[in-house]
Amino acid sequence: MAETGFERWTNRLTFAARQGARVAWYAGHGAALRRMVRRIEAENPHWRKRIERPSVPVPGMRDLLGGVRALLARDLANVEAGFYPLPDDEDGDLGALLERSRAFFRDAPEVVRRRHAQGGHAEVLERAGAEGSRRPDYYMQNFHFQSGGWMTEESAQLYDMQVEVLFSGAANAMRRQALPPIAREIAGRDQRDIRNADLACGPGTFITQLRRAFPRLPTIALDLSEAYLQEARRRVGRAPGIYPVVAKAEAIPLADGALELATSIYLFHELPEEVRRAVAAEMARVVRPGGLLVVVDSLQAGDEPRYDGLLEIFPQLFHEPYFKTYLRDPLEAVFEGAGFAVEERTNAFLSKVLQLRRRPA
Known part of the structure; x- marks a missing residue:
């Protein structure tokens, strides 16, 4: 049944209320954290270390919140296009939030x-x-x-x-941008027959989004951390069709061409340069020719020039030992070298989404 005008209006109101509250909550925590950090560093002046100035300007908070608004507008457009349901970010009740x-x-x-x-x-x-x-x-x-x-x-x-x-409450919305390519790929098919894996699934955040959008899609949840896989399993509860596997992404314990569909969310910027290529090659091994791989990861240098200064300074503020080389190592070329064709690349605030098709062997 087509959505009525009233239903669309109520959905937009619900979306705005939920996402506006999330942005306010997490951005507020960010502001409080920055005040805490300044106080702690002022009490320990010997801790201070010099931050190298980036080669281009760093965007201000107004520019960043503008990017969040554009992302959320796209998020809502995806909902209205039927790619996935109205987001439920599962932040929990007030008690869980406060804890x-x-x-x-x-x-x-x-x-x-x-x-x-x-x-x-x-x-x-x-x-x-x-x-x-x-x-x-x-x-x-x-x-x-x-x-x-x-x-x-x-x-x-x-x-x-x-x-x-x-990310001021925008991380879940960035992850959700992997869902439209999947929705287009499996439209009209019996989800239960599709062989799918989320590679380096972490605590299962994207898997919960995947399950809400495609509840009958079986998913291999692969990660190298038992603790994170246990958290992923806790989040999906007793839902059938989730298969946890402890393994590293450069040695996936699956047969050649075992997967029709695979996702990877925020993995590659955490890898050394040579391991990035090994992981891409391993993904090419397990995704069958004609299969789809959807990757969401950090922007790289030149993807969105207005954010380049922020990307340069990021690894100095957080321990991201491989981020500098990641910035100058375009993922498009990495995957093309491994045997994928780049069908589409879109930016989503501080992330980019790659839709990759496994080329014939």
């Missing part, structure tokens, strides 16, 4: 300390022992200076809060 807020601010001073401490990014490797030896060294770091790296239950539960604060 995560308290946990976020309890942890923030430790994040600041690591940012300035010698070797603060390597705590997770130093504490891992034999557990860490099963994973590559590039992975065993305190990315973003977060407590526990990728290895603890507490990190998995706090990760989305930290990311949403960083």
Whole structure:
């Protein structure tokens, strides 16, 4: 049944209320965090380190919030086009929001300390022992200076809060931009027959979005962290068709051509240059010829020039050891070299979305 004018109006009102509240909540946390960081650094002047000036201007908050508004307008347009339902970001009730807020601010001073401490990014490797030896060294770091790296239950539960604060409540909307290519790809098909995987799924944020849009689509949830996979499983509950797999993305335990569809959300900027190519090649191995791979990741240099200054300064503020090389290593070329054809590339605020078709072998 076609949507009536009244239903469209109420949906737009609901969308505006939900997303406006999210932006206000997370942007407010960001403002409070910046005040906290300035206070902590003022109390520890020996911590201060010089930030290299970017080669181009950094956009101000007004420009960034304008980017968020444009993203949310596109998000709503996708809903009205029928690509996915009205977003439910599953932030929880007020009690859950306040608990995560308290946990976020309890942890923030430790994040600041690591940012300035010698070797603060390597705590997770130093504490891992034999557990860490099963994973590559590039992975065993305190990315973003977060407590526990990728290895603890507490990190998995706090990760989305930290990311949403960083992006002023826009992270979920950026992830959702992977859904329209999938909707077009599987339209009219029985979802249950499609072989699909989310590679480096983290705590399952995108999988929950995928399940809301395509509830019968089975999904292999692959990640290298048991703690993050456990959190992903908790979020989807008892829903059938979710298959957790602990593995690294450069050694996916699937047969050649096993997948018709695959997604990768915010993985490649976390990888060393040579590993990016190994992962792209492995994805080309497991996605069958003619299959679709959808990638969402950070913008790269020149993708959206007005944000280039922010991209340059980002790895200095957060532990992103491979981000500088990522900026100058276009993903389009990486995937084309691995055997994919770039069908479409679109920007989504501080992210870009690649729609990639596996070329015949």
